[in-house]
Amino acid sequence: MPVDVLTVEDLYFRYNSLDVLTGISFSIKKGDYIGLVGPNGSGKTTLVKVILGLLEPYRGRITLFGNDLTAFSRWEKIGYLPQHIAALNPRFPATVGEVVAMGLLSKKRFPKHMNRSDQAKVDSVLDILDMKRLKNAPVGELSGGQQQRVLVARAIVNDPEFLIVDEPTDALDPEMRDRFFEIMQNLNKERQVAIVIVTHDTGNIGRYTSKLLYVDKKIVFYGSFEDFCESREITQFFGEFAQHVICHRHNQNPDCPSGDHGTN
Amino acid sequence: MELTEFLRYGFLQRALIAGSFIGILCSTLGVFLVLRRFSLIGDGLAHATFGSVALALLLKMSPLYVSIPVVMICSLGILRLTERARLYGDAAIGVVSALGVAGGVMLSSIAGGFNIDLFSYLFGSILSISETEVFISIGLSVLVILMIVFYYNELLSITFDEDSAKTSGIKTKSINTLFVLLTAVTVVLSMKVVGIMLISALLIFPAVTALQIARSFKAVMLTASLTAMVSVVSGIVVSFLLDLPTGATIVLINFFLFLTGLTYKRIIKA
Numbered sequence: 001m002p003v004d005v006l007t008v009e010d011l012y013f014r015y016n017s018l019d020v021l022t023g024i025s026f027s028i029k030k031g032d033y034i035g036l037v038g039p040n041g042s043g044k045t046t047l048v049k050v051i052l053g054l055l056e057p058y059r060g061r062i063t064l065f066g067n068d069l070t071a072f073s074r075w076e077k078i079g080y081l082p083q084h085i086a087a088l089n090p091r092f093p094a095t096v097g098e099v100v101a102m103g104l105l106s107k108k109r110f111p112k113h114m115n116r117s118d119q120a121k122v123d124s125v126l127d128i129l130d131m132k133r134l135k136n137a138p139v140g141e142l143s144g145g146q147q148q149r150v151l152v153a154r155a156i157v158n159d160p161e162f163l164i165v166d167e168p169t170d171a172l173d174p175e176m177r178d179r180f181f182e183i184m185q186n187l188n189k190e191r192q193v194a195i196v197i198v199t200h201d202t203g204n205i206g207r208y209t210s211k212l213l214y215v216d217k218k219i220v221f222y223g224s225f226e227d228f229c230e231s232r233e234i235t236q237f238f239g240e241f242a243q244h245v246i247c248h249r250h251n252q253n254p255d256c257p258s259g260d261h262g263t264n
Numbered sequence: 265m266e267l268t269e270f271l272r273y274g275f276l277q278r279a280l281i282a283g284s285f286i287g288i289l290c291s292t293l294g295v296f297l298v299l300r301r302f303s304l305i306g307d308g309l310a311h312a313t314f315g316s317v318a319l320a321l322l323l324k325m326s327p328l329y330v331s332i333p334v335v336m337i338c339s340l341g342i343l344r345l346t347e348r349a350r351l352y353g354d355a356a357i358g359v360v361s362a363l364g365v366a367g368g369v370m371l372s373s374i375a376g377g378f379n380i381d382l383f384s385y386l387f388g389s390i391l392s393i394s395e396t397e398v399f400i401s402i403g404l405s406v407l408v409i410l411m412i413v414f415y416y417n418e419l420l421s422i423t424f425d426e427d428s429a430k431t432s433g434i435k436t437k438s439i440n441t442l443f444v445l446l447t448a449v450t451v452v453l454s455m456k457v458v459g460i461m462l463i464s465a466l467l468i469f470p471a472v473t474a475l476q477i478a479r480s481f482k483a484v485m486l487t488a489s490l491t492a493m494v495s496v497v498s499g500i501v502v503s504f505l506l507d508l509p510t511g512a513t514i515v516l517i518n519f520f521l522f523l524t525g526l527t528y529k530r531i532i533k534a
Contacts, residue, residue, distance in 0.1 A: 075433030
């Protein structure tokens with residue numbers, strides 16, 4: 001039986017004495033495509049950082065690919081795209097190629113020096129994102145959308161099996177946003193990459209992902225959009241209008257199964 | 265004076281060789297320090313070096329042998345204060361810096377006041393560097409530069425974005441520890457070149473000059489090294505010919521190079 005990509009059991013996290021996450025439990029399987037949503041300050045980014053070992057929970061257990069997080073070492077299986085503004089120092093003197101190549105470090109042994117095949121991988125992913133001509137451009141001289149694409153390239157250059165992207169489309173124009181979701185869809189469908197997309201855009205995420213993880217300090221809902229749209233508990237939590245908005249957008253996605261959701 | 269005649273002086277040869285190695289070392293490490301907004305760690309550790317030199321003079325030992333372990337411990341202190349006591353980086357540097365100066369003043373007082381030796385370390389005395397000190401400087405410089413070469417991509421990744429570096433499996437805590445230890449060794453080696461008071465200039469100036477000109481990280485490293493070499497060599501030569509203090513001359517040449525870089529950038533952008 002294949003192991004889960006991620007298992008989170010009874011997770012609690014506090015900043016000082018303030019509860020940010022309480023009793024979080026869920027699991028992600030290979031090929032899952034999940035929208036992690038919730039209002040501002042609901043703990044979405046904190047949950048991601050705890051999952052990746054960047055913050056330490058005070059209670060609970062996290063397992064990545066069957067290994068306890070504290071002993072996990074196969075980081076080449078993970079791709080992470082942090083929130084754009086926090087991640088990029090616009091004055092950093094690196095080229096696009098140098099930044100994207102950082103995504104390959106987890107696969108390399110000491111000394112982690114780049115070779116020709118690494119450069120070919122960088123070229124290939126830049127090609128996919130229509131950035132190849134900018135390979136030698138300083139990343140600080142790019143527009144916000146281009147910088148975001150550089151970070152996307154860095155997150156996927158390693159062919160990860162589990163990809164976590166935090167607010168990925170904020171700086172992208174509509175055309176590039178569609179291109180970004182197309183790339184995610186391909187990674188998910190063709191390579192069965194498990195993907196978690198963190199967003200506060202509850203209304204739109206249903207157009208792209210197949211599952212919804214709604215967090216507001218605790219898990220409010222985790223399951224398919226069909227279940228989300230039919231859940232009476234969710235209607236009580238969100239109100240009929242908000243539930244309708246989310247489900248209506250979901251049904252606009254031709255790749256997602258249609259149904260008479262959200263019309264209650 | 266002919267160049268060949270000039271280079272015949274043993275003390276000048278030693279100064280040029282040791283100064284060049286230490287210059288390259290400082291500039292390479294300085295690029296990471298500046299980009300991590302950790303520039304002032306050089307200043308903080310320099311003040312700790314002041315305390316350690318005073319201790320060495322009190323114990324009648326070579327300042328280099330006492331300062332290297334003492335300043336390494338201080339650098340770890342800054343790191344631990346930041347990580348465990350959750351002090352901001354600049355506050356942690358301030359704590360260690362003040363402690364270093366207070367310790368130095370106290371030890372000097374016990375020893376019967378400041379003397380000429382302590383002043384030579386405060387303001388640098390590269391022209392009086394001994395053969396043994398040259399060998400130690402070259403050896404440690406090569407060692408630190410090799411460490412930077414081996415861990416180049418890890419350091420680059422942590423400098424760019426520490427969280428993403430962690431999720432790439434890079435042992436950021438170990439690399440950060442190694443990094444501050446290398447900085448400590450570098451600061452101690454630099455005190456002979458420019459003096460304790462001006463060490464941070466040798467760490468910061470070549471890096472900020474290179475950042476005005478270069479367009480890739482590798483180019484920044486190379487430009488910073490070249491800037492440091494030029495400033496140290498020309499600083500030694502000019503100070504000898506014009507009978508000026510060497511450390512201050514090196515720093516002023518660095519400032520001139522920085523202004524040149526800034527002007528170049530403005531012209532290119534215009």
